[in-house]
Amino acid sequence: MSEPSLLETVVLSDGRSLSFARLGDPEGRPVFYFHGFPGSRFESQSNHEEYFKAGIQLLALDRPGMGHSTRKKQRRLLDWPDDVLEVAKILNFDKFSILGVSGGGPYALACARAIPRYLNRVTVACGIGPMDAPNSTSGMMLSNRIMFSYGRFFPPLVRLSVHLLVRQLSSKPVEGFEKFVKVLPEADRIILSNLTAKEKVLESAIEGVRQGSGPLLDEINIYSRSWGFKLEDISIPVSFFQGELDIDVPASMARYQTELIPDCELNLYPSDGHFSLLVNHIDEIIASL
Numbered sequence: 001m002s003e004p005s006l007l008e009t010v011v012l013s014d015g016r017s018l019s020f021a022r023l024g025d026p027e028g029r030p031v032f033y034f035h036g037f038p039g040s041r042f043e044s045q046s047n048h049e050e051y052f053k054a055g056i057q058l059l060a061l062d063r064p065g066m067g068h069s070t071r072k073k074q075r076r077l078l079d080w081p082d083d084v085l086e087v088a089k090i091l092n093f094d095k096f097s098i099l100g101v102s103g104g105g106p107y108a109l110a111c112a113r114a115i116p117r118y119l120n121r122v123t124v125a126c127g128i129g130p131m132d133a134p135n136s137t138s139g140m141m142l143s144n145r146i147m148f149s150y151g152r153f154f155p156p157l158v159r160l161s162v163h164l165l166v167r168q169l170s171s172k173p174v175e176g177f178e179k180f181v182k183v184l185p186e187a188d189r190i191i192l193s194n195l196t197a198k199e200k201v202l203e204s205a206i207e208g209v210r211q212g213s214g215p216l217l218d219e220i221n222i223y224s225r226s227w228g229f230k231l232e233d234i235s236i237p238v239s240f241f242q243g244e245l246d247i248d249v250p251a252s253m254a255r256y257q258t259e260l261i262p263d264c265e266l267n268l269y270p271s272d273g274h275f276s277l278l279v280n281h282i283d284e285i286i287a288s289l
Contacts, residue, residue, distance in 0.1 A: 001049065001052050002025075002026055002052075004021060004022065004023040004024075004045055004048045005021065005022040005023075006021045006041070006042065006045065007019060007021065007041075007068065008020055008021070008022055009068060010087055010090045010091075012083065012086050012087075013086060015070075016064065016069070016070035016072060017068065017069060017070045018061060018062065018064075018069045018070070018083060018087060019041060019061075019062045019067050019068035019069050020041050020059050020060055020061045020062060020087070021041040021042065021044065021045065021058075021059075021060040022057065022058070022059055022060075023044055023045060023047075023048045023051055023052075023057075023058040023060065024048060024051030024052045024054070024055075024056045024057050024058045025051070025052045025054075025055050025056060025057055026057055027057065028051075028052075028054075028055040028056045028057040029055060029056055029057065029096075029097070029120075029289075030056075030057050030059060030088075030091070030093045030096040030097070031051075031056050031057065031058050031059070031096060031097045031098065031099055031289050032058075032059050032060075032061060032084060032087075032088075032096055032097070032098050032099070033058050033059065033060040033061070033098075033099050033100075033101070033104070034061065034063070034098065034099070034100040034101065034104025034105075034107045034108055035060060035061075035062075035063070035066070035101060035102075035103070035104050035204065035208070036101050036102030036103040036104055037102065037103030037128075037208075037216070037219055037220075037223075038066075038165065038169070038205045038208040038209050038216055039066070039102070039103065039104075039204045039205060039208045040062050040066050040067040040204050040205075040207035040208040041060040041061065041062045041067055041204075041207070042060075042067075042200070042203050042204040042207050043060065043101070043200075043201075043204040044058055044060040045060075045200065046196075046197070046200050047278075047282050047286075050282055050283065050286055051286065054286045054287075054289075056286065056289065058099075059087070059091070061083075061084070061087065062208075063080070063107070063215075063219070064083075064215065064218070065211050065214065065215020065216075065218060066207075066208045066211070066215055067207050067208065067210065068210075071211060071214065071215050071218070072218075073218070075218060075222070076222065076228060077106055077107065077110045077222045077227050077228055078110055078113075078114055078227075078228045078229065080107045080110055080111070081110055081111045081113075081114035081115045082114075084098075084111055084115070085115050085118060088118065094118075095118055095119065095120050096118065096119065096120065097119065097120045097121040097122065097123070097289045098111055098112075098119060098121070098122045098123070099123045099124075099125065099285070099289060100122075100123070100124045100125070100127055101124075101125045101126065101127070101278065102125070102126050102127060102128060102248065102249055102274070103128055103219065103223070104127070105124040105125075105126070105127015105128050105129075105249075106127065106128055106129075106130075106222070106223065106227060108122055108123070108124050108127065108238075109122070109124065109127075109227075109231070109234060109238070109257075109261075110227065110228075110229065112234045112235075112236055112238055113229045113233060113234050114229075116234075116235050116236045119236060120289075121237070121239070121288065121289050122236060122237070122238045122239070123238070123239045123240075123241070123285060123288045123289055124238060124239070124240050124241070124254075124257075125240075125241040125242075125277060125278060125285055126241070126242055126243060126246055126248070126249045126254075126274050126277055126278070127240070127249065127253070127254070127257070128148070128223055128249050128253060129249075129252075129253030129254070129256050129257050130226075130227055130231075130256075130257075131148055131149055131223060131224045131225075132225075132226060133253075133256050134256075135252065136149065136252075136253065136256070137149045137250070138250060138252050139247060139250035139251070139252060140247060140248070140249070140250050141183060141247045141248060143161070144248060144249075146158065146161050147161050147162065147220055148220060148223050148224055149224065158217070158220055159213075159217065162213045162216050162217055162220065163213050165209070165213075165216070166209045166212060166213045166216065169202075169205055169206050169209050170206075170209065173202050173205070173206055174202070177198065177201070177202055183247075184247065184248075184273060184274070184275070185245040185246075185247065185273040187243070187245055187271060187272050187273045187275075187276040188245075188273035188274055188275040188276050190276070191275045191276045191279050192275055197275075197279070201275070230260075231257055231260035231261050232260050232261070232262065234261050234262070234263075235262070235263075236263065237263045237264060237265075238261055238263070238264040238265075239264065239265050239267070239288040240254050240257065240258055240264060240265065240266045240267065241267045241269075241277060241281060241284065241285050241288070242254035242266065242267070242268055242269070242277070243268075243269050243271075243272030243273045243274060243276060243277040244268055244269060244270045244271075244272070245270075245271065245272060245273040246272070246273045246274045246277070247273070247274070248273075248274040249274060251268065254266060254268070267281075267284065269281060
């Protein structure tokens, strides 16, 4: 089994660089992985062996301003499918699948809406839903509600929250992480009590904020406003995976999205949270691709 390649870069037509990690089978079926928030291409490396066994070549992309990807100011959610398609053409992929995790969920659905003829499969695991949906943040932890919902009405509050998050990850990441874990459901705490798992989550988050708070505010602006398309207009099948105990991205978001997307399946797990879902059910998630 080959080792993962954790930093590759392509230059897009507008001069921006986009960085990614290449995992799994380098000759396998291409799948683009969209990371969470705050996160980076490192997020996917824990499952390198599983992707390899499944014959998947996983390309985990850093979004603009994350990791080593060039920031794009005033970007919109629907700008992302153009970037993905350009990377696919550079890498000579005619068709590919997509796995969007947590904050990567909206980006996966944007591709499903904008570039369906290039896609084989789309899977969303614990993906953030539209913030303008009824009761969108019901069941969500307070810190996330402040960033993704309340910030629309009081921007200084979200800027302060992001500033504190970046400072914590840059100076005392372990201390901040321990506080974060304490409020999670037991299923997630068990997973994150593993030293390796904790290190991987922190490594991804720290890499995701290496360019400071500006790109994170770009992300939050995208999450908190209209996505620019209707879920009802997605024309290809989408698979959703969701833990019922998730307080980072509550299950109500998955239910809302699957009610509107015409052709989709919802896989709910009553005993799982946000982090445990991606460990306990990675085989099912990979099989959906």
